[in-house]
Amino acid sequence: MRLNEKVAIITGAAGGIGFAAAQKFAKEGAKVVIADFNEEEGNARVEELKAHGLEVKFIQVDVSNRESVNQMVSEVLETYGKIDVLINNAGITRDSMLVKMKQEDFQKVLDVNLTGVFNCTQAVVPTMIEQGKGKIISTSSVSGVYGNIGQTNYAAAKAAIIGMTKSWAKELGRKGINVNAVAPGFTETNMVATVPEKVIDSMKAMIPLQRLGKPEDIANAYLYLASDESDYVHGTVLHVDGGIMM
DSSP: OTTTTOEEEEETTTSHHHHHHHHHHHHTTOEEEEEESOHHHHHHHHHHHHTTTOOEEEEEOOTTOHHHHHHHHHHHHHHHSOOOEEEEOOOOOOOBOGGGOOHHHHHHHHIIIIIHHHHHHHHHHHHHHHHTOEEEEEEOOTHHHHOOTTBHHHHHHHHHHHHHHHHHHHHHGGGTEEEEEEEEOSBSSTTTTTSOHHHHHHHHHHSTTOSOBOHHHHHHHHHHHHSGGGTTOOSOEEEESTTTTO
């Protein structure tokens, strides 16, 4: 198995892409920590996976709160004694045109999508440095590369993740830690569930593969970057977008 006995923290793993990754990682032999703010959904997901004999644990966390993140990391280390992989997957949207965007909505998206990535990464890095190895994968977006109407906050956070990823890669590579990002395109998650069908059709028309991504498509990229197969992949942004960024 590609992640046998590795300990992986996946934030925002109670649903969508994060849960698809949790399933895939656990099936590949990882001890998976589903780290999410939604306690009810997170516990339900854990029970679902445990019913299939998979090793998973739920820890409630608010990634925007450093004390909450520190408690989560301490619990992981107390339970498993190490952290091999961190998937910074947690994210939210509060979309609005610039002239109508509320300050609190702008800040909330940055707090979760950007500060949350910083908090979690900074919290696990000392352990990975001590181990002499580790994999850090953060979720950017095509919106962070080319922008998107109504997503000033989201695009800003996702663009900043790319900058942080490249900076951390230069800092941490010499410590044996691989740092990369994944930039999903339009993906079938709750974030697009309320989008009108005609808008979905227009999105598909922009994509060379003529379909939206599935959570499993992104989870496959996470798995590759978390596995030993990607040991020489470092400081990159892997686009999983059906070709929309060509």
